[in-house]
């Protein structure tokens with residue numbers, strides 16, 4: 565089998581030592597397994613810069629969307645209303661979640677190249693006093709844009725509203741004082757910045773807000789509070805846990821610490837992104853965003869007058885050991901390159917060299 569590295573922002577390239585953890589079939593009811601779950605939960609709260617008295621963590625089977633859906637359908641009551649601020653496909657997906665589950669919601673949309681503005685959110689809250697929760701995406705993986713969530717957290721805190729953040733592709737990729745930013749529910753998943761494999765999402769929750777959500781859930785298996793109760797008691801997952809994924813995730817957390825924690829990882833990712841953007845621009849691949857570009861994934865236009873298809877470029881680069889990511893914009897011809905996971909400066913050099921060769925073969 566020909567191997568390659570993923571320049572997709574989740575699933576992403578993991579270390580061999582993370583993958584090796586999955587060679588063992590661990591039983592689920594022993595104390596030692598429950599202790600692994602408890603250690604993971606405590607680590608998540610710690611690296612989120614939250615105090616364990618005020619915050620707790622819930623692990624939830626499924627991909628990241630299941631985590632978003634668990635929160636939205638569990639913590640917004642029938643007599644409450646969530647304002648979803650969207651500037652990308654992932655924000656739009658949360659609107660879809662609310663529609664499907666009939667969660668009362670309002671929508672504030674911005675173009676994918678702009679950010680939701682706190683002044684506008686303030687106006688919407690003034691105009692609609694029924695709003696009790698505000699929800700937004702931190703890193704919009706659709707474009708690579710990093711939203712400014714801290715002032716929105718401050719506003720929610722001022723008004724006693726609940727603040728929900730999809731930090732799927734930013735958690736552990738950028739430093740985030742979750743408690744200081746007044747985030748009440750933060751969702752991320754195993755296969756993004758922590759560099760585990762896909763299989764569960766996790767939610768960092770303010771304890772009082774989680775407890776207040778008891779009985780509100782619309783789903784049995786994705787009831788956030790009911791998932792938390794046995795997990796909090798002794799580390800037991802309510803239904804079958806993804807044991808191999810959990811073992812791999814624990815190893816990924818240890819390796820995050822060995823790298824120097826989130827500050828070191830964030831610095832590596834940011835350096836990757838800067839190098840990538842610089843080398844791509846030099847070849848004529850202009851970045852889609854000129855403001856608010858985040859350090860996780862970059863959307864590029866094709867060079868002027870390009871005559872090749874994404875599929876041709878994709879196949880060529882894959883043969884050279886890297887996997888690119890298609891664009892997710894409906895109105896623009898673009899593609900994306902992630903730079904998180906086991907990706908280093910050397911990889912950015914390799915892939916951009918391969919792209920330069922590809923371009924040379926396709927220029928008239």
Ligand SMILES: *Cc1c(COP(=O)(O)O)cnc(C)c1O
Pocket residue numbers: 574627628629630654701703704705730732733753
């Ligand atoms: C990856 C991601 C998700 C979750 O997607 P899944 O395919 O369900 O894992 C949600 N929001 C954002 C911003 C993401 O990057």
